[in-house]
Each structure stands twice: as structure tokens, then as C-alpha cells.
Amino acid sequence: MKSIKVYFFFVCLAFSLVGQAQKNTNQNKFKQLGQELPTPNVYRTASGAPGHEYWQQKADYVIEAEIDDDKQILRGTETIKYYNNSPDVLTYLWVQLDENVRAKDADTYKINTSSISDKMSVQQLGKLFYDFDGGFKVEEVKDINGKMLKTTINNTMMRVDLPSPLKSGEAFSFKIKWWYNIGDRMKVGGRPGYEFFPEDGNYLYTSAQFYPRMAVYNEVEGWQNKQFYGRGEFALVFGDFDVKITVPEDHLVASTGVLQNQDDVLTKKQIELYEKAKKTYDQPIIIASQSEAERREKTKKKGKKTWHFKAENVRDFAFTSSRKFIWDAMGVKMSDGRTVMAMSMYPKEANPLYELYSTKAVAHALKWYSHYTFDYPYPVAWSIEARNGMEYPMICFNYGRPEKDGTYSERIKYGMISVIIHEVGHNYFPMIVNSDERQWTWMDEGLNSFVQHLAEQEWERNYKSRRGPAYKIVDYMKGDKSNIMPIMTNSESIFQFGNNAYGKPATALNILRETIMGRELFDYAFKEYSNRWKFKHPSPADFFRTMEDASAVDLDWFWRGWFYTTDHVDIAIDNVKWFKLDSKNPEIENIAKRKERDEVLNYIEYQRNKKEIKQTYDEQDRSLRDFYTDYDPLAVSILDKDDYQKYYSRLSNAEKKMLSAGYNFYEITFENVGGLVMPLIIEFEYTDGTTEVKRIPAEIWRKRHDKIKKVFPTKKEVREIRLDPFLETADTDTSNNFYPERQQPTRFELFKQRQRVRGQQSGGENPMQRANRAKSKGKK
Numbered sequence: 088m089k090s091i092k093v094y095f096f097f098v099c100l101a102f103s104l105v106g107q108a109q110k111n112t113n114q115n116k117f118k119q120l121g122q123e124l125p126t127p128n129v130y131r132t133a134s135g136a137p138g139h140e141y142w143q144q145k146a147d148y149v150i151e152a153e154i155d156d157d158k159q160i161l162r163g164t165e166t167i168k169y170y171n172n173s174p175d176v177l178t179y180l181w182v183q184l185d186e187n188v189r190a191k192d193a194d195t196y197k198i199n200t201s202s203i204s205d206k207m208s209v210q211q212l213g214k215l216f217y218d219f220d221g222g223f224k225v226e227e228v229k230d231i232n233g234k235m236l237k238t239t240i241n242n243t244m245m246r247v248d249l250p251s252p253l254k255s256g257e258a259f260s261f262k263i264k265w266w267y268n269i270g271d272r273m274k275v276g277g278r279p280g281y282e283f284f285p286e287d288g289n290y291l292y293t294s295a296q297f298y299p300r301m302a303v304y305n306e307v308e309g310w311q312n313k314q315f316y317g318r319g320e321f322a323l324v325f326g327d328f329d330v331k332i333t334v335p336e337d338h339l340v341a342s343t344g345v346l347q348n349q350d351d352v353l354t355k356k357q358i359e360l361y362e363k364a365k366k367t368y369d370q371p372i373i374i375a376s377q378s379e380a381e382r383r384e385k386t387k388k389k390g391k392k393t394w395h396f397k398a399e400n401v402r403d404f405a406f407t408s409s410r411k412f413i414w415d416a417m418g419v420k421m422s423d424g425r426t427v428m429a430m431s432m433y434p435k436e437a438n439p440l441y442e443l444y445s446t447k448a449v450a451h452a453l454k455w456y457s458h459y460t461f462d463y464p465y466p467v468a469w470s471i472e473a474r475n476g477m478e479y480p481m482i483c484f485n486y487g488r489p490e491k492d493g494t495y496s497e498r499i500k501y502g503m504i505s506v507i508i509h510e511v512g513h514n515y516f517p518m519i520v521n522s523d524e525r526q527w528t529w530m531d532e533g534l535n536s537f538v539q540h541l542a543e544q545e546w547e548r549n550y551k552s553r554r555g556p557a558y559k560i561v562d563y564m565k566g567d568k569s570n571i572m573p574i575m576t577n578s579e580s581i582f583q584f585g586n587n588a589y590g591k592p593a594t595a596l597n598i599l600r601e602t603i604m605g606r607e608l609f610d611y612a613f614k615e616y617s618n619r620w621k622f623k624h625p626s627p628a629d630f631f632r633t634m635e636d637a638s639a640v641d642l643d644w645f646w647r648g649w650f651y652t653t654d655h656v657d658i659a660i661d662n663v664k665w666f667k668l669d670s671k672n673p674e675i676e677n678i679a680k681r682k683e684r685d686e687v688l689n690y691i692e693y694q695r696n697k698k699e700i701k702q703t704y705d706e707q708d709r710s711l712r713d714f715y716t717d718y719d720p721l722a723v724s725i726l727d728k729d730d731y732q733k734y735y736s737r738l739s740n741a742e743k744k745m746l747s748a749g750y751n752f753y754e755i756t757f758e759n760v761g762g763l764v765m766p767l768i769i770e771f772e773y774t775d776g777t778t779e780v781k782r783i784p785a786e787i788w789r790k791r792h793d794k795i796k797k798v799f800p801t802k803k804e805v806r807e808i809r810l811d812p813f814l815e816t817a818d819t820d821t822s823n824n825f826y827p828e829r830q831q832p833t834r835f836e837l838f839k840q841r842q843r844v845r846g847q848q849s850g851g852e853n854p855m856q857r858a859n860r861a862k863s864k865g866k867k
Contacts, residue, residue: 116764116792120643123651124628130306135632136619143624145170146301146326153333153391154269154292154408159281162266165298166231170258173304177253181304181312182245185296186267188317189275190222194242195316221270223299231260243315245299263299277317278477278484284411284434287384291412291434293473293484295405296321303523307626313525319578320524321517323402325622330397334408336390337383339375341414341432341469342406343481344398352392357414364416365426371446375414377435383410398465398480400622402521405479407432407471415442419450421462427453433472437488440495440503445470445485448504448546452511455542459610460515460617468514470507478513485510496853501551508546509539519621527627528578529650533592534630540593557602557817560586560594564655565761565819574650575627594817595649602766602815603785604640612637644785648763656816657761659823661794663808666752668745671734673727681721750800755808755826757795761819764788770812773803780812 127133129140147170152163171177188195196217228236228247237248253259269292272280279295303311303322311322332340340352349358357374364372387410398404409432416430431445449470453463465481475484487503489495515538517524517531524531540555553559563571563586570582574592581587600609616625616633631646648654670676705711738746757767767783779801787795810824818824822831852860 115789116648117641117644117786117789118647120631120646123647124631125307125626128306131626131629133632134636135616135629135634136636137623141623142172142174142306144172144301144304144324146324148298148326148328148330148404150298150328150330150404151333152294152297152330154294154335156290156335156338159269159271159290160266161269161294161297163298164262164264166260166262167299167301168258168260169253169301171253171255173306174255176255177304178249180247180249180253180259181302181310182247182263183300183302183315183321184223184225184240184243184245185300185315185321186279187222187240187243188315189219189270189277191218191220193222194314198316219268219270219275221268221275224266225299226264226266227262228264229262231262236261241314244302244312265299269294272475278475282474284436287411289384289387289409289411291407291409291473293405293407293471293475293477295403295477295479295484297405300403301326303624305624307624308523308526311523311525315525316579318581318584319526319528321403322523322525322624323521325400325402325521328396328398328401328404330404330406331393331395332406332408333391333393335388335410336392337386337388337410338392338408339410339412339414339432340394340406340408341412341430341471341482342394342396343401343404343479344396345466347395347397348393352394361416364430365418365428368418368420371415371417371429371431371442373413373415373442375412377413377438380411380413380435401465401480402518403479405482407473407482407484409434411435413438413442415446417446417450419453419463419468421457423462425462425466427463427465428467429453429470430467431470431472433470437472439493440487440489440500441470441472444500444504445472445507448507449511451546452508452542455545456512456515456538459538459541460520460614461621463514464519464621465514468511470511476506476510478510478518480514480518483507483510483513490853490856492856494853494855494859496855504546505539505543505553508542509535512539512542515617520617521620521622521624523624523626524578526577527575528581528584528588529574529592530625530627530630532588533574534596536589536593537596540597554590554593555597556814557594557598558814560590560817561819563590564817565657568653571653573652591649595645598815598817599634599642599645602768603642603645604638608638608640609634644764652762654762656763656765656818657759657820657823658765658767658810658816658818659758659760659820660755660808660810660826661758662756663826664754665805666754668750668752670746672731673723677721677723684721748802750802751804752798752800753805753808754796754798757797757810759788759793760823764792765816765818767797768811768813768815769799770809771799771801771805772807772809773801774806775803777803 125131129138131141132138147168148165150163150165152161154161169180187193201215225238225240225245228238230236230250236250239246247261249259270277270280272278272282272293279293279297281293282291284291301324303324305311313319328344330342330344332342334340346352353361360372360374364374396406411434412432413435414430414432416428418426419429421427429446429449431441431449433441433445449468453468457463467481469482471482471484472487473484474486474488476486477484485503485506487499487506489499512535513531516522516535522530536554540552543550543552563583572580572582572587574587576587578588600606604612612634615637616630619633620629631642635642705716735743755769764785766785767787769781769783771779771781773779781799783797787797808826811818811821
């Protein structure tokens with residue numbers, strides 16, 4: 088027992104010393120990020136720009152792939168030429184086998200947690216079993232001369248041992264032959280795979296991560312060979328692609344790159360319409376119509392065609408293939424005079440939505456992302472409807488199908504437009520500004536969601552963006568901290584993935600733009616970052632440093648609070664004191680004092696005594712009265728006036744001006760309840776009905792981050808003071824933002840116990856269906 092007490096004593100002592108040590112170190116919210124960020128060097132500078140010795144590797148691919156439409160198998164061969172531009176000697180290469188995430192023995196399924204509840208559906212139980220064999224079947228890895236190379240496969244990574252060290256400036260070529268079973272995305276999940284349409288017996292293939300891909304090697308991570316578990320996406324090397332894809336002859340194919348053999352795979356009419364679309368900038372041209380697609384669905388030709396594509400300076404390659412596709416296209420003018428082709432392919436099930444909006448949404452995204460970053464450098468940009476949401480260079484897979492009667496809900500319409508803008512936007516982040524998704528999801532998803540929000544606001548006034556506005560992140564930030572992680576968390580370890588990697592960083596950037604930096608400074612710095620790091624591999628420090636370097640705004644406090652902690656914004660008006668200058672003029676000051684005195688005389692006891700005490704003693708016996716009985720200390724005498732004149736004559740002109748101005752002074756105490764320091768945006772509403780907004784930079788918290796005071800002089804009297812009136816700081820509790828305190832009602836709903844009226848009225852219809860029914864009934 089004694090030993091336990093001694094042990095407990097030392098444990099308590101240890102914790103006490105740790106706490107004391109923290110108190111004696113710099114815990115200031117404005118502490119610089121020097122210790123958190125890597126040391127600048129010749130590869131990455133302190134300004135956030137690439138250094139004068141920056142380097143990156145390159146990998147070129149020649150691929151031949153074929154889809155077996157009967158067995159749903161993808162077979163391929165590829166030749167990779169890997170360029171060692173690093174100063175290092177490499178003895179092995181790491182190749183990513185991302186399709187192994189669907190192998191029967193994949194760690195992805197082993198590490199997923201699960202539990203049993205009282206009620207479970209067949210679908211929920213089905214997720215506890217996994218028998219699909221979807222991993223890569225690597226048949227051979229050879230050098231360019233056909234000699235087998237030694238390889239080691241570790242889950243989703245394959246090490247290729249080089250026959251001799253690869254020195255700096257040298258290149259090495261090798262070949263890989265492989266195949267895998269294509270998964271039914273509706274059953275096994277994931278982005279690549281197929282969708283089967285039982286109504287017509289056809290397939291729609293989305294082929295991505297379909298070939299073994301080189302891992303990134305750089306001076307930040309060495310080899311980025313962290314395993315792929317399905318969430319932390321990709322870190323990839325730029326290179327050139329020469330790809331031939333063999334599919335059934337009546338399929339249409341869209342892919343990364345530019346089609347090289349259009350005469351072999353397109354009809355003469357399709358080529359003519361495509362050339363027309365190149366010169367059409369307002370409305371898409373339909374190149375392959377719905378009626379053509381419906382004919383192809385029925386005939387199902389058995390022959391084959393090979394589509395040949397080339398792509399330069401891309402980090403990846405993906406394609407889609409189906410006989411179900413409708414195809415439309417239009418041109419988009421870039422500022423340098425180039426025409427980029429915005430195009431869509433979609434099955435008839437996606438009409439009329441995709442014909443109405445898809446290609447225009449692609450064109451819109453290219454216009455506004457180019458505005459905020461750099462001109463889109465590639466020749467094409469595709470949107471493919473595949474009940475999906477995933478991005479690759481020049482091509483993305485999206486969702487958004489209407490009801491079978493052609494109507495659609497508001498949620499589906501705007502969800503479709505938003506996902507297309509978002510996925511097309513990924514061409515910029517991370518396909519060109521090539522961050523490491525496996526390590527930092529927010530660097531592409533967060534930045535992209537932010538620019539998506541800007542583009543959405545250009546689509547329709549007050550577009551209901553899902554992410555970006557500060558007030559939309561409030562519920563997340565005020566939530567249970569045990570279920571929230573800092574943004575600077577590895578992709579595989581994040582709670583609430585969408586809020587953490589998409590919503591919060593997008594909101595943070597929007598707050599920087601609207602509240603902290605201002606649009607002009609922010610837009611310049613953001614464009615500078617985008618241009619510095621296009622076709623390169625940026626890290627978080629490069630982004631943080633560039634935003635400060637290009638704006639002269641110290642943002643270390645912001646990065647620390649928003650990206651490195653789970654603190655939230657809750658700044659309260661704790662107290663307000665109202666002061667006025669004492670003019671010393673008895674004719675003015677005594678009026679105010681008399682008013683205060685009269686308010687005291689309104690005390691309830693005095694009021695009741697007036698009625699119940701008929702006569703006081705001194706009223707009965709007048710001899711009790713003397714000078715002080717009727718003396719009014721607030722009455723102004725000639726001597727009081729003389730004293731004031733003497734006082735006033737001794738004042739300077741500046742003092743006289745201040746006295747005569749009649750200023751009100753409001754001393755406001757602000758309390759930082761949530762932990763995140765933020766600027767103070769304060770709205771004063773005056774008694775005459777006018778308002779005034781004062782903006783105080785966040786640096787007001789630089790010395791005290793818990794509670795501060797500030798005095799605001801005003802010529803008018805204040806009726807109400809409101810903090811964060813425009814909801815721009817993500818304040819999680821606005822009830823403490825008012826002086827005087829404002830009571831805000833909590834809504835509750837009146838409903839019938841057995842019948843939810845609203846549900847009965849709607850009958851499950853979307854608004855478009857209901858409007859059509861009402862219109863039809865009106866005609867009758």
C-alpha cells in the first residue's frame with residue numbers, strides 16, 4: 088500500500104511539473120509558427136516559393152488496356168520511363184498498386200471497425216462480408232530488354248529492385264503486365280468500376296487507378312509509400328502518357344488527353360459536329376444524341392475498336408467507356424487566345440439535367456478557376472455522369488440523375504451543378520498544384536471547395552453553397568471536441584472527413600478573404616501561390632508562407648488557431664460601461680444628477696409611504712424644520728456659476744473643444760470563450776436609428792487572449808451594440824453578442840401525434856412534380 092502511495096505521489100508531481108513548464112513557456116496565441124514549420128532550404132524557401140535547387144521526378148507511360156465487356160475484366164501492359172532528377176542515388180523504385188485496396192485480403196477491410204445493433208438490415212450485414220477479388224494480378228515486371236526484375240508487393244505498394252543504382256540525371260525503363268476484375272461500384276463501392284443497367288443490359292465503366300503508378304519521391308517525404316486505405320488519396324508524378332484503349336466497337340470513350348485517331352473511332356458526322364463545337368462558345372453542340380445512344384444500347388455490337396490518346400505533363404490518367412453515352416461539347420476561350428473544349432458524356436438516365444447544365448458548368452468552372460488562379464493549361468475538360476464524384480486530369484466523374492419522369496428536386500439540381508464545378512476544379516487542385524493527398528487531404532479538397540464556393544456565387548446570385556460561408560461551419564466547430572481533429576491531421580486519421588478536410592479549410596480561406604486580409608490582398612496572394620506551385624509539389628508550409636509573403640499580413644496566429652487546434656470562435660460582450668465627460672458646468676451636470684436623484688425617489692417604499700403615511704412628524708411640528716429640510720444641493724447658485732467660469736477660463740482650446748463635443752464613451756469588455764482569437768466586428772445602433780460598424784484587427788488579443796477592454800468614443804448615444812453582425816467569424820454562440828442582452832427564441836414545432844401534416848401534403852413529391860400536378864389540375 089505504501090508503494091502505491093509513493094507511486095501516486097510521483098505521478099502527481101510529474102503532471103504538476105509538466106503543467107508548470109507549460110505556464111513558463113510562450114503559450115501566446117500570436118506565437119510564430121517557426122517550430123511547427125520545416126526549416127527553409129535551397130529546395131523550399133522561407134517565402135514559400137520553390138528554391139533555386141528545387142527538383143522533382145518525372146515518369147512517362149505507354150499503356151495498352153482492354154476492357155472485356157463480357158467478363159468485366161481490365162487487362163493491360165505498360166512501359167514506364169522513370170527519370171531521376173533528384174541529387175540522390177536510387178537502388179529501388181516504389182510503384183502504387185491502388186487497385187489492391189479491393190483485394191480479398193486487403194487491410195482496408197481488416198482495419199474497419201464494426202458493431203452489431205438491435206436492428207440491422209441485410210445491406211448492413213452484407214458489409215461485414217467481403218468476397219470480391221478485385222486486386223491487381225501482376226503477371227510480370229521486366230526491364231526494357233525483357234529481363235525479369237525482382238519485386239516485393241506490400242499490400243498497395245510494390246518495390247521494384249533496380250539491377251544497378253539509378254544515379255542523378257539518369258532514367259530507367261521497365262514493363263508491367265497486369266489484369267484485374269472490375270468491381271460493381273453499386274455493391275463494392277469506390278470510384279473506379281462499373282455500373283450495370285438491368286433495363287437494357289449495358290455497362291458504364293469508369294476506369295481510374297487502373298494501372299500501376301509511380302509513387303512520389305521528393306525531399307519532403309523521401310518515397311511517399313504510405314499505404315492506400317481508400318480515404319487518403321494520391322501523391323503522383325508528372326509525366327507524358329501515350330495510351331491505347333480497346334473496347335467494344337459501339338462504345339464511346341472519354342479520357343485524359345487528346346484523341347489521336349478520330350477517323351478510326353468516330354463517324355464523319357461526329358467529327359463535323361465536334362469541329363463545329365470548337366467554334367461554339369455559348370451553347371453546347373450535341374455530338375452523339377440520345378436517340379443514337381438508345382440504338383447502341385439495343386444493338387450491342389461484338390467487334391472492337393482501339394481509341395488512342397496522348398496527354399502531356401499530367402500526373403495521372405483515367406477514362407470511361409460505354410455504349411450508353413450521349414456526348415455534347417462547347418468551346419471555352421482562355422485569356423491567352425486558346426480554345427479549351429468543355430465536354431460531357433452521360434447516359435439517358437441523366438437527362439434532361441446533364442444536357443441542360445453539365446457542359447455549361449464545366450465551362451463556368453474553367454472560367455472562374457482560371458480567374459482566381461491561372462489559365463487552364465490543358466486542351467479538354469470532361470464531365471461524366473456516373474453516379475459518382477471523383478476527379479482526374481481533364482476528366483471527372485459526377486452524379487445527378489432526375490426522376491424517371493424527368494423532374495428533379497432542388498437538391499439534385501444544385502448538387503449536380505456543385506459537384507461538377509468541384510470536380511472540374513480539382514484539375515487545379517491537386518492535378519496541377521500537385522499537393523500530397525495521401526498526407527494532407529485539405530490541401531486539395533479545402534482549397535478546391537473554397538474556389539468552388541466563389542465560382543458558385545458567380546453562377547447564381549446568393550447560390551446556396553454547401554461550404555464556404557462562415558455561419559455554415561458553426562455546428563461542426565461547436566461540437567464534441569472528442570470527435571473533432573485539427574485540420575493538420577493525416578488523411579486517414581480524420582474524424583468527420585467532410586467537415587474537417589472540405590468545410591473548415593474552405594471556411595477559413597473565406598474568412599481570410601472577407602474579414603482578415605480583404606479581397607484584394609487575399610486574391611493576389613492566392614494567385615501567387617497557385618502560380619508558384621503549378622506543376623510542382625507544394626507542402627502546407629509553402630501555402631502558409633506564400634500567403635503571408637505576398638500580402639505582408641502576419642497570419643501565424645490564424646494558421647495556428649484554425650489549422651493546428653480544435654478551438655472554436657465564441658467571443659462575448661461581457662460588460663459595457665457608459666461614460667460621459669464631467670463638464671463641471673453646474674447648469675448642465677446638475678440636471679443629470681437631479682434626474683438620477685428623481686429615479687431613486689421612485690423607489691417602491693417611498694411611493695407606498697406617500698399614500699399610507701398621512702403626515703410625517705416634521706409636517707405636524709414645523710419647529711423641526713431648518714435650513715436643510717428644504718435645502719436642494721443641486722440648485723445652482725451665483726457662486727457655483729462663478730467657480731465654473733474660473734475653471735473654464737483656465738482650460739486650453741483643445742480641452743474646451745473636447746468638453747463641448749459631448750462625447751459618449753463606451754468601455755466594452757470582450758471575453759474569448761471559445762479559444763480562437765478573431766477580429767472584432769462591432770455594430771453600434773444609435774438612439775436616432777443610425778448604425779455604424781467598427782472593425783478591430785485580431786491583433787487586439789496579442790497580449791491577452793482571454794479578456795480585453797476597449798473604449799469607443801461616440802457623438803451619439805448607443806441603443807444597442809452587436810458583435811459579428813454579418814456572421815463572418817463563425818461565432819458559435821451569438822446569444823452573448825448583444826448589449827443589452829437580447830433574448831433569442833428557440834423554435835419548437837406544433838404537430839399532430841399520428842400524422843406529420845407536411846409529409847401528408849407533399850406525398851413524397853419533389854416541388855417540380857407538385858407544380859406539374861397543380862398545373863394539370865388547373866387545366867381540368
